[in-house]
Amino acid sequence: MNTAPAHTEHAVVVSALGKTFSVKSGDVVALDDITLTVEAGEFVSLIGPSGCGKSTLLRLIGDLDQPTSGTLEVFGKSPRQARLDQDYGIAFQQAGLLPWRTVRANIELPLEVHGVAAKARTARANELLDLVGLGEFAEKYPDQLSGGMQQRVAIARALAERPALLLMDEPFGALDEMTREYMQTELVRICAETKAAVVFVTHSIPEAVFLSDRVVVMSPRPGRIERIVPMQLGSTSARADDLREDVSFFEMVTAVREALHAGSEHAPRGVELR
């Protein structure tokens, strides 16, 4: 198991990061001059239109892709080292559960891969099943669960190694609105309990506002940070459903929306400004 990094250091430090994809018709700049710091325990959302590179940024942090320029540190280490040390857990838009494994066995998968003893695995899986409220579904198979339940299993799996950082790529994107709000409230609770930092990619403004300490608004072509909007809504751990109807919530939604539109004004789609 990994040694949990001290919570005083930065979770993610990104500076002057660039990523260029080479395709047949030439180079596509996916990310340009990205500088961002995520503190330990902080919840940061990345939001922006398609092609703004928010998922690419997440993949670079997770060492699923390599940056073309700039530097990137996760808990003071290279992303590769952080991955090898299991400093982060990851959840995608698709739950991505293994269909031949029960809920319990899916949650235990990362522990199994890292050679954790069976007894310790069972204990940890029980904790996580309680945390995501799926105790009675432990022996079910993924195809017997609803989409929301599957996504909760995926989150439990991402938390299995007690990571200090959680990377989430539109994890609620495939869910209906009701389930989505429920999952957001659940995630706030889970994050308060685990004290993990989160980098959360989303398309939804209310979702970003409800969950985040800061919302990073990005603009496309090339992918850039347009503005970073701090959410003046109090501690994320104290947030509950009633916040969704609060005036301050709507103010923040408006602030993010304006930042998004400012971004699209001087970078219209399809126009290369470089």
Place this chain on the structure above:
Amino acid sequence: MSLTPALKRRRQGGAPDTALRWSLGAAGFALLVVVWEVYKALGPVDGLEIAGVRVLPRTTDLAMPHSWDMVARLFEPVTRADDALPLWLEVVNASLFTLGIAAVGWMIGLTVGVGLALVMQRWRLAEWGLLPWIVLSQTVPLIALAPVVRSWGARVEIGAFEWQDWMSVALIASYLAFFPIAIGALRGLQSPDAIHTELMHTYAAGWWTTLVKLRLPAAVPYLLPALRLAAANAVIGAIVAEVSTGLRGGIGRIIIQYAGQASGDPAKAWGPIFGAIVLGLLAAGSIALLGSTLGRFRRAEVNA
């Protein structure tokens, strides 16, 4: 919308469904017998020839024995000799002999096929280099291959080990068996989505761990039909190889031998043919049995 009881049963799976399938299979078999006998009774005695080409067979007892004669013949002795076994026992013995060889061929095919698939999955370059040859290998006619394998085998002698003729047959059977396994296993090993392989990557899992935890379980639904096909291929390969290498003791040999005696004893030739059919069913059925123990690897892909 209300479902009919039969449809409901089908959705739920289970016993009634299985019984239905078995009885349909039996009905199909009965239909075949009826068609055979009806044609024999009503068809033209000399068959039908169009422009010198016979398009319908003769209906004589020589060309088309009665189905009950074929069954009755099974329980009569093979020859008129005093110590002759009943035909069915002779057929069963020959079938078991061939089944043993086919099983060895199937296992060689399994080893080689899965081995090739692993190499091709691991190194993309190997896939590009090997796959065309694997496909090409199946275009070589078995009949052409058999004498070559046999004459090579005859020269193999390592210490106390001496090449046996049945080994040539097993090798030729494996030549047919390895192909579907190699193709099926490769497709299966490559079947996991990017999301799953990336997940294993984030777990810092190596090739071996990814293989055991992800690729092999994911390959099961692809492997099972491949294994069944390979089992049927191994049986066919063994029978054809027995004929073309002239190996005694197996079903291939007695098919040829009894066919030669058909002018005097037309029903006898059908015994080994039935044996060969049962053999193929037995081989495919044992794979189905294997598949039933691997049910959890065949659950539908999760769609969310």
